[in-house]
Amino acid sequence: MPWRVSLTVRILAVNIIALALLAGSLFYIDSYRNELLAERYRLAESEVEITAIALAHEPLADRLAMLVRIGADQRLRLRLFDRDGKLVGDSFALAAPSYRLIDPASEPWLQDAARLLDSGMDFLLGTPPIPAYRDPTDTRSRAWPEIAAALEHQRTWISHKAAPDRTPVIIAATPVGTEGEALLATRNARDITENVRMARQTLAIIVGGALAVSILLSLFLARTIVEPLRKLVRSAVRVRLGRDRSVIVPRLPARRDEIGLLARAISDMSGALRQRIDAVESFAADVAHELKNPLTSLRSALETLERVEDPNLQQQLVGIAKDDVRRIDFLVTEIADASRIDAQLSRTTFEPVDMARLVRALVAEREQRGVNGTCPITIVQENTRTQGGALTVPGDAARLERVLQNLLDNAVSFSPPKGPIEITLSQTDKRVNIAVVDHGPGIPSAARERVFERFHSLRPSREEFGTHSGLGLAIARTIVEAHFGRLQATDRLDGAPGARLLISLPLWETAP
Known part of the structure; x- marks a missing residue:
């Protein structure tokens, strides 16, 4: 299912979820409260049993004094019942009470909020309700189920109830001697509630502070990530719409x-x-312009042919039409090749190509076909790494041969009759250099980059119109750059008139 939530919300959610897990530790404070209660149960058991042992061996007058003293020291309310269940002594009746149960109505609203929070936590944790503590109006032992349980099982019996302010009241009952007497001790353990509330408050403050910082940092992080992305999206959409x-x-x-x-x-x-779009549009405009001239000439020749009756003139018009068709066919072939060359090279797997062997084979093939005219081609190999001249580059041999064919065609077309053409091969800085040098008029400095543009051509005046498409050097540079190389026009190194077209390619061992 695709995400439909913004990145900002997801960043906030990830950070808040982690803090929510931390906040969940608030619920474990309930176990902390249970541990405190269990500890107080043990303390209450020890206190009431020690007190019962001490009372068992004392006369009644001393018992009452001991109830008052122990109750005041331990902040307990001690009640002594005889074998008939009659109240014999109450430390709160014999002396000033050592603690008082607080009326919630007399406390500030903050305590009401704290009690409300306690109730909410108990509800979420599913804590069983605690019975409310109230002093019974019946003063006999039968009003206390803890005493009945202690006498029945002959051991200490402990329970706890909730005071009006929801603080625990721990009740402990134990037999005194073997005559059926019983001792009841009650304690208002307010410190348990205070400790639990303090722990919750501290943890809540930590979680709240961490939550605030996390939200601020999340918003800052979202702003530093989302806002730049939104700007990029808006710009990309505007570029797409054009x-x-x-x-x-x-x-x-x-x-x-x-x-x-x-x-x-x-x-x-x-x-x-x-x-690329501009280049495609410019290329399309150039193609239309280049095709328009021969098409216009062809249409004019055909229209004129219908009205001419002279056989010689008709033959001339047919010749013009054939030349125009040949020009159009040549242009279409070159344009198609120029259009496909980038895509084809991107899928080509380069292999090692011996440029010296390729140049020698190409020159021999051209001489055999006689396409060099009267211009002799000389191959010069210098500054090679080995005596045999192993100049190996990564590439597509057929494409590199196309580059050399275009450069040689260009040199032949500009060279004077019997003007020599030199191909120099050398190696410098782990690169293979192939230079094609002619003795023609050369290329003006201002035009040395323009000659590599599509359909830009500085043709010699003696050349028949339409022989070249103006794409040869552009195609050559495209192929060379796809081979991680460079193709440029320079002056002859000896200062003589003529053009020097230099190809620089990486050696096979250093190719990217």
Whole structure:
């Protein structure tokens, strides 16, 4: 199922869930309260049993004094019952009470809020309800089920109930001697409630503070991540719609993280896309322009042919039409090749190509076909790594041969009759250099980059119109750059007139 929640909400959720797990520890404070109660049970058991042993061997007058003293020291209310269940002595009646149960109505509202929180936590934890503590109006032992249980089982019996302010009242009953007497001790353990509330309050403050900091940091993180992404999305949409050619994709130069890298990558990608679109549009316009001339000439020749009766003139018009058709066929072939070359090279697996062997085979093949005219071609191999001249580069041999064919065709077309053409092979800085040098008029400095543009051509005046498409050098540079190389036009090294077209390719062992 696809995500339909924004990245900001997800960042907040991830951080808050972690804190929610921490907040869940509030519920474990209930076990802390149970441990405190269990400890007080043990203390109450020890106190009431020790007191019962001490009372068993004392006369009544001393017993009452001991009840008062122990009750005051231990903050207990001690009641002594005889064998008939009659109340013999009550430490709170014999002396001032050592504690008082608090009336909730007399406390501030903060205590009401604390009790409400206690009730809420008990409800969430499913804590069984605790019976309310009230002093019975009947003063006999039968009003206390703890005493009946202690006498029946002849051991200490402990329970606890809730005071009006929801603090625990621990009740402990134990037999005194063997005559059926019983001792009842009650204690208002307010400190248990205070400790539990303090622990909850401390943990709640920590969780609340951590939650606030987490939300702020999450919002800051979301802003630093989501806002730049939204800007990039808006810019990408505007680029896709193409409604504004001047859309600038933010590069976020101040950011050195992945978002900054993404922004600059998208910016570069959109720039390259615009250049590619512009190049395609320019190429389409150039194709239309280049095809329009021979088509116009062809149409004119055919229209004129219908009205001409002179056989010689008809033959001339037919010749013009054939030339135009040949030009159109040549242009279409070159344009198709130029259009496919990038895609084909991107799928080509490069293999080692011996450039010296390739050049020698190509020159021999051209001489056999006689396409060099009267221009002799000389191969010069210098500065090679080995005496045999192993100049191996990574590439597609057929494509590299196409580059050399185009450069040699260009050199032949510009060279004067019987003008020599030199191919120099050398190696420098782990690169293979192939230079094609002619003795023609050379290329002006201002035009040395323009000659590699599509359909740009500086043709010699003696050449028949339509012989070249103006794509040869553009195709050659595209192929060379796809082989991680460079193709450029320079002056002859000896200063003589002529052009020097230099190919530089990486050696096979250093190829990327």
